Amino acid sequence: MMRPTIAAIAFALVSPALAQTAAPAATPAAPAVPDPARLAAAEKAVAVLVPKGIYNRMMRDQYPKMMDALMVQMMGKTADELGMPAEKGAGGKTMRETAASADPHFQERMRIMSRVFGEELGVVFDKIEPRVRAGLARAFARKFTAQQLDDMNAFFATPSGAVFADQYLLTFMDPELTQEMMAATPEMMKAMPAIMAKVEKATAHLPPPPPPSTKPKTDEND
Structure with a gap:
């Protein structure tokens, strides 16, 4: 349970950085075509804020560092301190102690996972960068x-502006920032039961979702 949980938290921490350059959501009405001069000026600004290869840098270089900071802060706490359900028999053990008792190689696996995850996501996001720049x-x-x-x-175009633009997106994955965001995790976890209860209440008028089908899909023409 712990690896998926940590991965989910890590992705939540990464999301603000990715959201900074996410393409606008589609709207029912087609947006007006921007003025060509303004679009040219916008493209110039975006090219500096979202330079080629930035996502690869973020995921390859920053993601493992973020995960290291996350592990240091998270693994020294108990499940109760993090607002997470404790493993059976964990008692007051820290997450590090619980993980080590179940898998002595847990931390090495997490380091490898974060490295591979970062490398592969870097490749994926590298492919969508042009579309992100166009939409932004x-x-x-x-x-x-x-x-x-x-x-x-x-x-x-100034020296200070160039440094700011180069570091803008990378800063959202800086360990200093993610550490502060991680500190809010217990509050988020504790709030989830009440949030889910409100979701159930708000959707109570709907019929329950159909159970997942266990039948294999077949060709309708068969």
Whole structure:
């Protein structure tokens, strides 16, 4: 149970960084075509904020560091301190002690998992980067005026602006930030039962979902 839980928490910590450049969600009405001049200025700004290969850098270099910080903070606490259900017979043992008793190689497995996970996600996100830049540029062109975009580009052209743009997305995966986010995990875990109870109440008027089918799919023409 522990590995999926840690992976889920890690992904939740990564999500803010990925969300910074997520393409806007589709809307029922087609958005207006941005002004060409504003779109060009937006594309220039986005190219600096989302440079080629940034996702690969984030997942390959930053993700393992984030996981190391997560493990140091998380594994020294008990399940109760983290607001998680304790393993049977765990008592007041820390997560590290519980994991080691079940699998002496747990920490090495987690290090390998985070490395492989980061490398492979880097490859996946590297492929969608152009689409992210295109969507973000269109969003920028609609949200900001030509003057605002010119001001951004003027700032990014300065030494300080260039450093800011280069580190902007990477900062969302910095151990200093993820450590603070991790500190909120117990509160989030404790809130989940009440949240799920409200979800059940809000969906009580709906019929229960059908049970998963165990029958193999067949061709309708058969």
